[in-house]
Amino acid sequence: MPDSFDVVVLGSGAAGLTAAFTAAARGARVGVFEKADEVGGTAAWSGGNVWIPNNPLMAAAGATDSEAESMEYIMSLSRDLLEERLVRAYVRAGPEMVTFLDSEADTEFYVAEGFPDYHAENPGGRPGGGRTLETPLFPFDELGEWQHRVTRGPYFAELRLVQRETPIGAAVPNPPSAEELARRAARDERGRGQSLMGRLLKACLARGVVVTTGRRARRLVIEDGRVAGVEFDTPQGPGVVRAAAGVVLATGGFEWNEEYKRAFLRGPLTHPVTMPTSEGDGLYMAMKAGAMLGNMREAWWSPVADLPAGVNDMNRVMVNADRTRPRSIMVNRQGRRFTNEAANYNAFGGAFHQEDVATFSYANLPCWLIFDQEYLRRYGTVGPYPPGEVPPPWVIAASSLDDLAAKLEVPAEALKNTVAQWNANVATGRDPDFHRGESAHDRWWGDPHLKGQPEATLGPLEEAPFYAVSLKSGALGTKGGPRVDPDARVLDLDGEPIEGLYAAGNVMASPFGMTYGGAGGTLGPAMVYGYLAGRHLGARASGAAS
Numbered sequence: 001m002p003d004s005f006d007v008v009v010l011g012s013g014a015a016g017l018t019a020a021f022t023a024a025a026r027g028a029r030v031g032v033f034e035k036a037d038e039v040g041g042t043a044a045w046s047g048g049n050v051w052i053p054n055n056p057l058m059a060a061a062g063a064t065d066s067e068a069e070s071m072e073y074i075m076s077l078s079r080d081l082l083e084e085r086l087v088r089a090y091v092r093a094g095p096e097m098v099t100f101l102d103s104e105a106d107t108e109f110y111v112a113e114g115f116p117d118y119h120a121e122n123p124g125g126r127p128g129g130g131r132t133l134e135t136p137l138f139p140f141d142e143l144g145e146w147q148h149r150v151t152r153g154p155y156f157a158e159l160r161l162v163q164r165e166t167p168i169g170a171a172v173p174n175p176p177s178a179e180e181l182a183r184r185a186a187r188d189e190r191g192r193g194q195s196l197m198g199r200l201l202k203a204c205l206a207r208g209v210v211v212t213t214g215r216r217a218r219r220l221v222i223e224d225g226r227v228a229g230v231e232f233d234t235p236q237g238p239g240v241v242r243a244a245a246g247v248v249l250a251t252g253g254f255e256w257n258e259e260y261k262r263a264f265l266r267g268p269l270t271h272p273v274t275m276p277t278s279e280g281d282g283l284y285m286a287m288k289a290g291a292m293l294g295n296m297r298e299a300w301w302s303p304v305a306d307l308p309a310g311v312n313d314m315n316r317v318m319v320n321a322d323r324t325r326p327r328s329i330m331v332n333r334q335g336r337r338f339t340n341e342a343a344n345y346n347a348f349g350g351a352f353h354q355e356d357v358a359t360f361s362y363a364n365l366p367c368w369l370i371f372d373q374e375y376l377r378r379y380g381t382v383g384p385y386p387p388g389e390v391p392p393p394w395v396i397a398a399s400s401l402d403d404l405a406a407k408l409e410v411p412a413e414a415l416k417n418t419v420a421q422w423n424a425n426v427a428t429g430r431d432p433d434f435h436r437g438e439s440a441h442d443r444w445w446g447d448p449h450l451k452g453q454p455e456a457t458l459g460p461l462e463e464a465p466f467y468a469v470s471l472k473s474g475a476l477g478t479k480g481g482p483r484v485d486p487d488a489r490v491l492d493l494d495g496e497p498i499e500g501l502y503a504a505g506n507v508m509a510s511p512f513g514m515t516y517g518g519a520g521g522t523l524g525p526a527m528v529y530g531y532l533a534g535r536h537l538g539a540r541a542s543g544a545a546s
């Protein structure tokens with residue numbers, strides 16, 4: 001393996017491989033170094049949705065957009081936390097990246113039909129979707145010796161599918177036939193995050209990118225104020241790889257580093273669902289190099305449930321479609337609803353971190369998703385569990401609401417009142433308490449037979465037995481880290497670029513602040529900032545930029 005490249009990329013997730021491919025396509029000699037024994041990062045475990053406003057595929061899907069409307073939408077979510085120049089760089093480069101990857105890397109992006117923006121009613125929002133992209137099934141036998149070296153993760157069963165076959169945007173999955181699954185198995189065709197990362201990996205390898213796994217970057221080599229290489233752990237001890245043009249930090253977030261979480265996050269993040277290699281290594285290297293940090297309190301939040309051992313490799317699962325289905329609500333330990341249960345997952349960070357000032361505790365932790373027998377019969381439940389009569393062992397079952405209250409140790413009268421109030425609201429077709437079902441987002445999820453109507457998510461809890469699943473404060477990754485400029489160059493404490501150092505993806509201070517614009521809202525900026533880094537470094541390596 002060479003010990004010198006033009007560009008060294010740390011991490012092989014979406015940000016890393018996009019940066020690597022982009023720089024290599026411009027002629028740079030690129031080495032990607034991955035800490036895990038397999039490539040792909042959490043991106044390979046993901047749904048593979050990529051949110052690119054004003055993307056070139058929208059028109060063919062019957063949607064319209066513009067740079068101005070995209071800016072208006074994102075900035076409407078700013079709360080004065082977003083840096084306009086970084087948002088603009090993202091909005092401008094996103095469409096360019098899609099065209100570039102489709103033509104040079106065979107990504108074959110298409111619009112994930114109808115997926116609304118997460119705050120679709122905000123100015124510039126898209127209730128009818130168009131900004132969320134995915135890639136079609138990809139035959140992994142095209143990866144040759146790398147076919148079995150892409151991380152599959154705990155949610156792999158759903159990664160053989162494309163989005164419309166999953167419970168995303170529908171209360172129940174719409175799986176392909178056994179014959180179709182057998183056809184896919186013949187060439188090891190995979191969808192979603194697997195497809196996205198398989199395609200990017202294939203493109204990188206075709207451009208001569210050297211990918212090395214099992215290499216944990218530890219320190220940056222800094223010479224005369226410029227980042228000139230990286231020191232790695234190797235089986236033989238520390239080893240240095242030099243980078244003539246620069247180094248890209250693409251090492252993901254710090255959600256598996258307890259010390260950093262305690263130091264930086266705004267509230268509990270007890271249940272990350274990402275690769276455990278996301279330990280903040282890039283954050284450490286950036287801090288050592290004198291980087292200015294930003295957005296440190298934030299993560300891409302999500303409700304998560306524990307599962308018993310053996311259901312999947314991580315023993316936990318994100319809870320998304322489940323809480324948008326009719327005949328379910330969420331309650332806190334007061335036995336009360338506390339939010340719009342069908343809101344986007346990121347918004348739950350706010351609900352989970354809400355303080356109860358009187359008791360000096362978190363008002364909505366612990367909390368539970370509760371539902372009735374008809375829900376179980378129609379939709380199944382949390383985790384990979386199909387519709388039916390009998391609940392799986394991880395669900396708390398109770399013969400009545402009194403019994404459920406006793407099992408959850410919440411006040412029985414409050415719980416019964418909450419359910420009665422919910423049922424009364426549902427009967428009127430509205431939720432004046434928390435506005436569930438009013439947003440296009442809420443109505444797109446839920447019961448597919450009622451898609452687009454409030455009833456897709458509104459339904460009474462009336463048939464015993466009743467059930468509960470405890471929900472935890474989880475995340476798809478943190479999003480604070482070194483601040484960057486519009487070329488993804490890491491900035492120092494004076495706002496000057498640290499020569500030769502770039503960052504992209506969850507390792508960097510997200511240009512999105514607290515915001516999650518739409519499905520694909522983390523892979524979108526990760527890839528676009530990877531693209532910006534690769535573009536700048538590619539130009540540098542070929543001598544076209546300083």
Ligand SMILES: Cc1cc2nc3c(=O)[nH]c(=O)nc-3n(C[C@H](O)[C@H](O)[C@H](O)COP(=O)(O)OP(=O)(O)OC[C@H]3O[C@@H](n4cnc5c(N)ncnc54)[C@H](O)[C@@H]3O)c2cc1C
Nearest residue numbers: 011013014015035041042043047049217505506520522523
């Ligand atoms: C189930 C699930 C579904 C999701 N679905 C979506 C979706 O559809 N759309 C979306 O936008 N987001 C989704 N996400 C979130 C998304 O996967 C992440 O935000 C995204 O992967 C971040 O990309 P990244 O490149 O920054 O990091 P990662 O993909 O995590 O890659 C970082 C890589 O860096 C490596 N690394 C860490 N430290 C070092 C080191 N010291 N040296 C070398 N390598 C190192 C890691 O091992 C890892 O491989 C989902 C997440 C989950 C868990």
